[in-house]
Amino acid sequence: xxxxxxxxxxxxxxxxxxxxxxxxxxxxxxxxxxxxxxxxxxxxxxxxxxxxxxxxxxxxxxxxxxxxxxxxxxxxxxxxxxxxxxxxxxxxxxxxxxxxxxxxxxxxxxxxxxxxxxxxxxxxxxxxxxxxxxxxxxxxxxxxxxxxxxxxxxxxxxxxxxxxxxxxxxxxxxxxxxxxxxxxxxxxxxxxxxxxxxxxxxxxxxxxxxxxxxxxxxxxxxxxxxxxxxxxxxxxxxxxxx
Numbered sequence: 161x162x163x164x165x166x167x168x169x170x171x172x173x174x175x176x177x178x179x180x181x182x183x184x185x186x187x188x189x190x191x192x193x194x195x196x197x198x199x200x201x202x203x204x205x206x207x208x209x210x211x212x213x214x215x216x217x218x219x220x221x222x223x224x225x226x227x228x229x230x231x232x233x234x235x236x237x238x239x240x241x242x243x244x245x246x247x248x249x250x251x252x253x254x255x256x257x258x259x260x261x262x263x264x265x266x267x268x269x270x271x272x273x274x275x276x277x278x279x280x281x282x283x284x285x286x287x288x289x290x291x292x293x294x295x296x297x298x299x300x301x302x303x304x305x306x307x308x309x310x311x312x313x314x315x316x317x318x319x320x321x322x323x324x325x326x327x328x329x330x331x332x333x334x335x336x337x338x339x340x341x342x343x344x345x346x347x348x349x350x351x352x353x354x355x356x357x358x359x360x361x362x363x364x365x366x367x368x369x370x371x372x373x374x375x376x377x378x379x380x381x382x383x384x385x386x387x388x389x390x391x392x393x394x395x396x397x398x399x400x401x402x
Contacts, residue, residue, distance in 0.1 A: 231332070234332075235335070235336040238333060238337075238348075238351070239336070239337065241259075241262065241351075242259070242337065242348055245258050245259060245262070252343055252345055252346050255346065255350075256346065256347060256350040256370075256371070257350075259348060259350040259351045259354065260350045260351070260353055260354040260357070260369075260370075260371075261354060262351060262354060263350065263351035263352060263353060263354025263355045263357075263358070264354035264355070264357055264358045265354075265358075266306075266351075266354070266355055266358075267354055267355035267356065267357065267358025267359050267362075268358045268362065270302060270305060270306055270355060270358075270359065271302075271358060271359045271362040271363075272362075273305075274301065274302070274305060275287075275362075287363070288363060289364075289400075290397070290400065291365055291389070291393060291397055294360070294363045294365055295314060295324060295326075295387075296314070297359075297363075298311075298326065298356055298359055298360070299311045299314050299326055302355070302356075302359055303326075303328075306352075306355055307331070307332045307333060307352075308332060309332070311326045311327060311328050311385075312327050312328055312329045313326075313327040314326055314327070315327060321394060322388055322389040322390075322391070322393075322394055323386065323387065323388055323389075324387045324389070325384050325385060325386055325387065326356065326384070326385040326387070327374075327382070327383075327384055327385075328349075328352075328382070328383050328385070329379045329381070329382050330379065330381050330382075331349055331352065331381060331383050333348065333349060333351060333352055334347075334348045334349055334381060334383070335381065344373075345373075347371040347372055347373050347383065348371075349371035349373075349383045349385065350370070350371045352371060352383075352385060353369040353370055353371040353385050353386075354369070356369045356385055356387065357369035360387070365389065365393050366389075366390045366392070366393065367387050367388055367389045367390060367393070368387075368388045368390075369385060369386065369387050369388075370385075370386050370388075371383060371384070371385055371386070372384045372386060
């Protein structure tokens, strides 16, 4: 389901107008040749051997907390993922389902990394047990960790108590994706929906998450991530209010 503009049945819970930050790749070195240096007398014991490459798994995960990835490289990689998947599906629904599955795998790792960093940097780590704080966590921290900026808004359905939405006016994930006219219903943000679904499952709020294109005249790339909670989540929320 998609709306060409914000629907009156939804009330805005929170919004932010933060603009997305551009991720620039580090400039490459212009040096093509180097002379071998003379051996030093005070050679350290931990000096790596010639030709030794450090293992990426040996890096400190906290030191890479603020590192950035080239936006061009990220866009190219995601484009290849979509094209690779498109050749192996039977229709738009199947393509969105597979993108959702790939996003779920990424979301599982994003959630594990965030939990590890939270527990290692805080003496009293906190885990959200209520849905709205967990949704705000996804809106800000998860979105910023995955896409470099928080989402733009959170909306709640007035008619259906089990439906919530995360709004992104200009998703970095699909900013450089051009969808053909005959596939106008396709939302490549299904990948983002899979990330959200994985984090919600990890936090203990099982839900079905889908992505929908909801463009406006001023925001042609506006996307809505629809979250439909399972009944047990609503029952638990009601029990906690008592």
